[in-house]
Amino acid sequence: MVDILGGRHLVTRKGAAVEAEAALQNKVVALYFAAARCGPSRDFTQLLCDFYTALVAEARRPAPFEVVFVSADDSSQEMLNFMRELHGTWLALPFHDPYRQNGVCCPDWNVEALTRLTAALTCAQASLPPQPFEWLGL
Secondary structure (H helix, E strand, O other): OHHHHOOOEEEOOOOOEEEHHHHHOOOEEEEEEEOOOOHHHHHHHHHHHHHHHHHHHHOOOOOOEEEEEEEOOOOHHHHHHHHHHHOOOOEEOOOOOHHHOOOOOEHHHOEOOOOEEEEEEOOOOOOOOOOOOHHHOO
8 A cells, every 4th residue: 555655645634744654654554435425434434433443442553554535525625524523533645636536436446436445455564453344344
């Protein structure tokens, strides 16, 4: 994932910029494609937030897992409001980042619909506890 997002900046739900390479190094990264206007996105976001919070709380620091939100919202304000309202402390691609390419239509990531969570191992050293996605029913 660092190879895809390397050299880019991500944002926190408070709007602070962070370097993707530093934030994602040695972590399993889940790209989360969603939008505030989508009911299933809103429902799943709360579940993902609970899962992320529990996983990060149980992990040794730094936690080996990170979520990167890829918004399909209609405006940067809508994206930030959604992040502040329902998201965990995870990161996001900035609204105006070219990787968002017209919302969720990014052929490199094979995303054709909203509310999609795609996980990728960023480094062979990254690992999660056994059955980490049990909460999500996966």
